[in-house]
Amino acid sequence: YSVRAIKHSDDELGKLVDSFNNMLDTIESQNRHLTNARDELEHLVSKRTTELQTSNSELEAFCYSVSHDLRAPLRSIHGFSQALLEDNEAQLDDDGKDHLTRVMRSANRMSTLIDELLNLSRVSRCELKPQPVDMSQMVKEIADELLIEPDQKISLHIQPDIQGYGDPVLIRVVLDNLVGNAAKYSSHEKESHISFGQSLQSDSAAFWVKDNGVGFDMRYANKLFGAFQRLHRADEFEGTGIGLATVARIVHRHGGEIWAASEVNNGACFHFTLTSNDNDRL
Ligand SMILES: Nc1ncnc2c1ncn2[C@@H]1O[C@H](COP(=O)(O)OP(=O)(O)O)[C@@H](O)[C@H]1O
Ligand SMILES: [Mg+2]
CATH class of the missing domain: 1.10.287.130 (Signal transduction histidine kinase, dimerisation/phosphotransfer (DHp) domain)
Known part of the structure; x- marks a missing residue:
């Protein structure tokens, strides 16, 4: 000009x-x-x-x-x-x-x-050290060590050979929490059904952990991932409300997303992605 x-x-x-x-x-x-x-x-x-x-x-x-x-x-x-x-x-x-x-x-x-x-x-x-992770194997190890209530009956279904890519120590924390929650919030059922798998939607593969427990009201679904947020009383289920906040941080650090679907008294399903191939975010 x-x-x-x-x-x-x-x-x-x-x-x-x-x-x-x-x-x-x-x-x-x-x-x-x-x-x-x-x-x-x-x-x-x-x-x-x-x-x-x-x-x-x-x-x-x-x-x-x-x-x-x-x-x-x-x-x-x-x-x-x-x-x-x-x-x-x-x-x-x-x-x-x-x-x-x-x-x-x-x-x-x-x-x-x-x-x-x-x-x-x-x-x-902590610094992320991403590498291939055998997710199915990890879930199996976690489930083997699970002990929420001594006489809890758990039936476990794990899709075999699901591979992920991320920091194995942190992914272990994610799965520990999700599988631990699945067992805890289904511990009042006659038998807990816990399953782990991967759904292949569009370009991102989401892993999921599903249970048949008490579930929660979807109106509060966005609260779950905040620290100290609990949807169940301590006298029903013990806990601190920090687990899912930790899980969400780890997933986000990997560049992934986490979300949950549930219905009261009809189980819950937690989905997450790990798109850590995006090196800019690591
Ligand atoms: N599998 C699940 N079924 C039903 N509610 C769940 C499940 N996982 C988490 N929640 C709800 O989300 C809240 C937050 O979970 P979390 O951060 O792991 O805390 P905590 O397990 O210590 O209560 C829980 O208090 C519970 O109300
Ligand atoms: Mg927990």
């Missing part, structure tokens, strides 16, 4: 040239303003992004060190309660013993919470 028409006369043609040149002036100045505004915006966005990244990693570090530092006092609460209970049994009445047992149970629960919080902050910080 910096070129101008040359004016040869003051007649109508000359006026036209003038107004044409004026128009070009206006466009040129607006263009300059727009470019400046865009530059400013870009600068602002990159500044804010850096600030956000810094405060995010500070928060992660804070969460990590707080969780870490909470462990020592907790160990001593648990340890001294146990010592009291064992060494001073004769001086304690039933109420006293009951109170101490409750203190120990709470300390144990808090210790689980801290472990899970540490896990959550670890999966966001």
